[in-house]
Amino acid sequence: MGMKVTEKTEQLVQPILEELNLQLVDIEFEKEGKNWFLRVFIDKPGGVDIEECGQVSEQLSEQLDADDPVTVPYYLEVSSPGAERPLKNKQDFINHIGHSIYVKLYEPINGAKSFEGVLKAFEDELVTIEVRDKARKKDTTIPYQKIANARLAVTFN
Numbered sequence: 001m002g003m004k005v006t007e008k009t010e011q012l013v014q015p016i017l018e019e020l021n022l023q024l025v026d027i028e029f030e031k032e033g034k035n036w037f038l039r040v041f042i043d044k045p046g047g048v049d050i051e052e053c054g055q056v057s058e059q060l061s062e063q064l065d066a067d068d069p070v071t072v073p074y075y076l077e078v079s080s081p082g083a084e085r086p087l088k089n090k091q092d093f094i095n096h097i098g099h100s101i102y103v104k105l106y107e108p109i110n111g112a113k114s115f116e117g118v119l120k121a122f123e124d125e126l127v128t129i130e131v132r133d134k135a136r137k138k139d140t141t142i143p144y145q146k147i148a149n150a151r152l153a154v155t156f157n
Contacts, residue, residue, distance in 0.1 A: 005029040005038065008069035009060075013040055016059045022052065025081045026088060029074075036074035038064075041081040045095075053078045087150040093122040101129065102153040105146050115140055116153050 006027040017024055025041040042048055042056055057078040064070065087093055087101065102116045117131035117140070125144045130137050 005070055008067065009038060009040065009064070012063040012067060012069075013056070013060050016056055016063070017042060020052065020055065022048065022056065025085055025092075029070075036070075036072050037077060038070065038074050039077045039079070041079060041085070043081055043085060048080045053080065083154050084151050087152065090122065090144065093119065093127060093144075093150075096152060097121065100153040100155045101150055103127070103129070103142065103150040104148045105142065106148045107146060109140070109142060109146070115142070 006029050009027050009029070010024065013024060013027075022042045022044050025043050026039075027041070028037070028039040030037055030039075040056070040060065042053065044052075057076060060078065061076055064076065084102075087096060097119050099119055100117065101119045102114065104114045105112075107113070115129050115131055117129040117137075119127065120130050120139060121128040122144075127142045127144055127147065129140050129142065131140050
């Protein structure tokens with residue numbers, strides 16, 4: 001049931017987001033305790049505000065009521081993905097070159113399964129991250145298909 005709901009929600013929300021110049025980050029449909037939650041994460045350069053989340057929520061709610069893809073009672077939540085938003089696709093990587101990121105890998109590279117650093121490049125299916133190794137910085141190149149998950153990383157200098 002979860003995949004069908006998220007796919008249908010994506011079809012319904014995409015035109016709303018395009019009209020408002022917003023981007024879809026992720027959709028989750030999950031049960032927590034006895035309640036179901038349909039969560040839609042949206043963003044734009046510079047971030048989204050509460051009014052934009054409310055506007056998307058209102059319009060999406062009308063679409064969901066009309067189309068009715070969810071067969072159980074649920075709560076709809078529309079929000080920003082937060083400061084450590086996930087990087088879900090290749091375009092997310094391209095859009096966040098120059099930002100600090102954290103990646104986890106399916107298999108180790110040079111003995112490590114996770115890296116944190118500044119995203120330097122995304123070219124030819126390769127992600128280049130500048131990581132700190134003690135006092136010096138070095139570039140690490142990771143094949144995109146080896147990344148299990150990735151997110152922006154908040155750093156404090």
